[in-house]
Amino acid sequence: xxxxxxxxxxxxxxxxxxxxxxxxxxxxxxxxxxxxxxxxxxxxxxxxxxxxxxxxxxxxxxxxxxxxxxxxxxxxxxxxxxxxxxxxxxxxxxxxxxxxxxxxxxxxxxxxxxxxxxxxxxxxxxxxxxxxxxxxxxxxxxxxxxxxxxxxxxxxxxxxxxxxxxxxxxxxxxxxxxxxxxxxxxxxxxxxxxxxxxxxxxxxxxxxxxxxxxxxxxxxxxxxxxxxxxxxxxxxxxxxxxxxxxxxxxxxxxxxxxxxxxxxxxxxxxxxxxxxxxxxxxxxxxxxxxxxxxxxxxxxxxxxxxxxxxxxxxxxxxxxxxxxxxxxxxxxxxxxxxxxxxxxxxxxxxxxxxxxxxxxxxxxxxxxxxxxxxxxxxxxxxxxxxxxxxx
Numbered sequence: 571x572x573x574x575x576x577x578x579x580x581x582x583x584x585x586x587x588x589x590x591x592x593x594x595x596x597x598x599x600x601x602x603x604x605x606x607x608x609x610x611x612x613x614x615x616x617x618x619x620x621x622x623x624x625x626x627x628x629x630x631x632x633x634x635x636x637x638x639x640x641x642x643x644x645x646x647x648x649x650x651x652x653x654x655x656x657x658x659x660x661x662x663x664x665x666x667x668x669x670x671x672x673x674x675x676x677x678x679x680x681x682x683x684x685x686x687x688x689x690x691x692x693x694x695x696x697x698x699x700x701x702x703x704x705x706x707x708x709x710x711x712x713x714x715x716x717x718x719x720x721x722x723x724x725x726x727x728x729x730x731x732x733x734x735x736x737x738x739x740x741x742x743x744x745x746x747x748x749x750x751x752x753x754x755x756x757x758x759x760x761x762x763x764x765x766x767x768x769x770x771x772x773x774x775x776x777x778x779x780x781x782x783x784x785x786x787x788x789x790x791x792x793x794x795x796x797x798x799x800x801x802x803x804x805x806x807x808x809x810x811x812x813x814x815x816x817x818x819x820x821x822x823x824x825x826x827x828x829x830x831x832x833x834x835x836x837x838x839x840x841x842x843x844x845x846x847x848x849x850x851x852x853x854x855x856x857x858x859x860x861x862x863x864x865x866x867x868x869x870x871x872x873x874x875x876x877x878x879x880x881x882x883x884x885x886x887x888x889x890x891x892x893x894x895x896x897x898x899x900x901x902x903x904x905x906x907x908x909x910x911x912x913x914x915x916x917x918x919x920x921x922x923x924x925x926x927x928x929x930x931x932x933x934x935x936x937x938x939x940x941x942x943x944x945x946x947x948x949x950x951x952x953x954x955x956x957x958x959x960x961x
Contacts, residue, residue, distance in 0.1 A: 577617070578636045584616035585643045592647035596924060599757025603750050604714055605651045610683075618644070618655060619681045622663035624790065627673065628680025631796065634803060635868040638810040645814025646821070649928035650757025652811045657711045658683040660807045661720055665738065666796065667780050669787040671773040672738065676718055685712040685741075686720025688960075690734050692765065694725040700771040701725070703737050710746075711760040719744050721765060734778055737770040754931025781959075782880060794878040801937075801960050802871055802886055805893040808938055809864055815929045816857045816900035822922045823850070823907045830912060840912075849910050856903040860896040867892055884950055886961040891947020898940035901933045 595606040613619065621637050623629020632640075637659060645652035661684040665676045676682055692705020705723055713719055718738055725733045747762040779785050783797035790796070827841040840846050867889045874881050881889075908915065908926050915922050933939065937960060946956040 574630070574632065574636075577630045578621075578632055578640075581617045581621060581630070581632075582640055582643060585613070585618065585640055588612045588616060589643075589647040592644065592651055593921065596648045596650070596757070596921065597918070599648065599650050600924065603756050604759035605648070605654055605757045607715075609648070609651050610715055613644070613651070613655060614681060617681075619658060619662070619683055622659045622666070623677055623680060623682060624666055624673070624796075626789070627677035629677065633795070633872055634798060634806050635865075635872060637807060638864065638868060641807060642810040642814040642817070645811045646818045648757070649811065649815050649818075649925060649932070650755055652814055653755055653758050653932065654712045654715070656807050656811055657685055658716065660804055661686045663796070663798075663803065664720060664780065664800065665718070666790060667783055667785045667788070667800075668738065668776055669773045669785075670789055673788065675774075676738070682718065683712065683716045684718045684720065684738075685710055685716035686718075686722075686736075686738070687711075688720075688722045688736070690722040690724050692721050692723030692737075694723045694735055694737065694770075694775075696725070697769065700769055701735075701737060701775060703739065703765050703768045703770050706762060706764045708762050709760045710763040711758045713741070713744060713746050713761060713763045714759040716741050719763065721763075735775050736777070736780060737775045739765060739768055739770055739774070743768045752931060754927035754929075794876055796875065798871055798875055799881045799886060802867070802881060802889045805889055805937070806864075806868060806871055808935075809860075809893045809896050812897050812900040812929060812932065813857065813860050813864065815925050815932075816853075816860070816903045819904040819907050819922060819925045819929075820850075820854055820857060822925065823853075823911065826911075826922075833912065840910075846910055849906050853903040853906040856899050856906070860899050860903075863892055863896060883956070883961075887947045887950035887956050890943045890956075890961045894938065894940040894943025894947075897933050897938050897943070901929050904929050 592609055595609055599605045620629045621632045625631045641652055641656050644655055662682050687707055691707050694701040694703055720736055720738050722736055725735050745764040750759055750761040776785050781800045830840050831838045832840050837843050904926055946958050946961055949957050
């Protein structure tokens with residue numbers, strides 16, 4: 571077993587070992603609208619926040635497929651913890667596309683939590699040595715427990731043209747609001763963040779070349795293996811959360827079946843009813859089909875990058891469409907199980923209802939909503955432009 575495989579196995583087993591704690595803290599995360607500090611500490615100890623950090627800085631530098639598997643495993647225990655971890659991990663990978671000086675600052679401890687987003691609701695004004703940043707960003711997942719934050723902002727040039735840039739700031743420069751009050755994925759703490767008149771040095775700002783990992787002034791600019799297409803990589807790390815949530819729903823449903831009858835009928839055991847059996851199999855096969863589909867895009871992303879090649883337009887559109895299909899299908903699988911569950915499922919102390927609400931909430935994410943994603947894929951299939959820059 572290679573050192574990379576050994577590190578991956580160690581992290582995966584550690585995550586499985588802390589699963590009961592993550593599950594036990596899920597209701598607390600909803601109540602507080604933020605995941606428990608114990609979860610963060612245990613994931614830190616397990617090495618989760620090192621998996622996308624380059625080995626040069628003490629990280630594990632795992633390939634995207636192994637990152638995905640770890641995120642799925644976390645989601646089987648707590649959707650909010652997995653979604654938050656996904657943001658911290660994927661944005662840490664994005665930091666590896668910044669200039670060397672920024673990487674040295676951000677990765678100084680080998681493990682790091684970075685939040686952020688790509689909606690350009692901030693402004694940058696040039697100043698000596700960098701920029702002055704102002705802005706407000708909604709749905710900033712993980713900002714409450716991050717160490718750094720990536721802020722998308724618009725730079726207006728003297729000639730009236732605009733450029734989208736991505737400054738990264740230490741969390742001390744970020745004000746976090748208290749406006750995250752939602753029915754699903756409540757523990758992600760995806761509050762609104764604000765930055766006021768903060769100086770950002772030039773080395774902590776990248777332009778849109780970050781989308782195809784073609785940023786320069788960095789030691790890893792021409793190394794194959796991890797310079798993934800940004801949107802495809804983000805999609806590939808989001809999808810495991812949905813798959814993990816659906817797998818959790820299936821496990822929770824089956825666990826409750828023995829000894830459970832169908833109220834107001836003569837069926838003393840619901841598991842003996844053919845309709846239950848059929849619907850259970852439908853849900854299981856939907857989840858299995860999503861897991862199989864995931865392997866195709868993970869292989870495509872890694873194969874292209876290992877060979878030092880860029881994804882084609884068709885491949886990028888297909889990945890976005892297929893991830894949208896997985897979001898749709900995993901949600902359907904959970905709904906199928908919910909529809910044959912007993913009324914007691916709606917009790918707050920029943921974990922299934924939280925999974926149901928989490929996947930329903932997360933399926934509305936703008937980048938992942940099935941309709942937009944499938945449209946982009948279909949447009950390219952018929953010879954049109956994708957209709958979005960986010961592929």
